[in-house]
Amino acid sequence: DSGVTQTPKHLITATGQRVTLRCSPRSGDLSVYWYQQSLDQGLQFLIQYYNGEERAKGNILERFSAQQFPDLHSELNLSSLELGDSALYFCASSFQGSPGNTIYFGEGSWLTVV
Amino acid sequence: GEDVEQSLFLSVREGDSSVINCTYTDSSSTYLYWYKQEPGAGLQLLTYIFSNMDMKQDQRLTVLLNKKDKHLSLRIADTQTGDSAIYFCAEEGDSGYSTLTFGKGTMLLVSP
Numbered sequence: 001d002s003g004v005t006q007t008p009k010h011l012i013t014a015t016g017q018r019v020t021l022r023c024s025p026r027s028g029d030l031s032v033y034w035y036q037q038s039l040d041q042g043l044q045f046l047i048q049y050y051n052g053e054e055r056a057k058g059n060i061l062e063r064f065s066a067q068q069f070p071d072l073h074s075e076l077n078l079s080s081l082e083l084g085d086s087a088l089y090f091c092a093s094s095f096q097g098s099p100g101n102t103i104y105f106g107e108g109s110w111l112t113v114v
Numbered sequence: 115g116e117d118v119e120q121s122l123f124l125s126v127r128e129g130d131s132s133v134i135n136c137t138y139t140d141s142s143s144t145y146l147y148w149y150k151q152e153p154g155a156g157l158q159l160l161t162y163i164f165s166n167m168d169m170k171q172d173q174r175l176t177v178l179l180n181k182k183d184k185h186l187s188l189r190i191a192d193t194q195t196g197d198s199a200i201y202f203c204a205e206e207g208d209s210g211y212s213t214l215t216f217g218k219g220t221m222l223l224v225s226p
Binding site: 033100 | 217
């Protein structure tokens with residue numbers, strides 16, 4: 001158990017809908033990351049937050065947004081969903097979000113868009 | 115841009131050693147990581163190595179880094195059937211941000 005908690009574990013929704021994925025980082029970690037894992041793209045970095053502020057942005061679509069709250073939990077919002085958004089979405093956390101800070105991953109949220 | 119390459123599949127017999135290879139392109143990589151993903155599970159951090167090291171050993175795991183050739187390998191000694199999983203190599207640059215670039219993963223199949 002990494003200590004990173006993600007909900008829901010599985011989600012099935014229709015195209016055009018909007019979903020929110022939730023993440024609680026490990027106790028004491030200030031930085032949260034979101035990654036997307038799909039068969040064709042592999043593991044792609046989406047976005048990183050540190051202590052409530054956006055720190056780095058990767059291949060995140062404009063239809064997706066995220067935020068980190070004062071209690072350090074994070075949410076990833078996915079809107080206008082398309083079939084191609086079906087993937088495993090990982091949240092990860094690290095202490096300060098600097099190189100060398102070990103990044104621990106949650107078990108992921110499986111999203112299926114039908 | 116940054117790129118991490120791994121062979122897709124490796125099959126070994128139980129008790130043998132497994133060697134999973136990885137190459138990367140970012141010469142400014144500071145840390146390199148190995149993660150393990152079992153079916154339906156998350157990513158488990160196995161080990162990591164700082165870029166100024168050549169080797170790191172952790173129980174059955176040995177990581178070798180050739181920085182000149184940008185080549186990283188993970189050796190698993192006395193491989194067990196429970197080691198069957200997908201192994202991901204990841205590199206972390208020196209941008210000041212801690213983001214990882216992953217390879218596509220190597221599926222290790224251990225047969226009895």
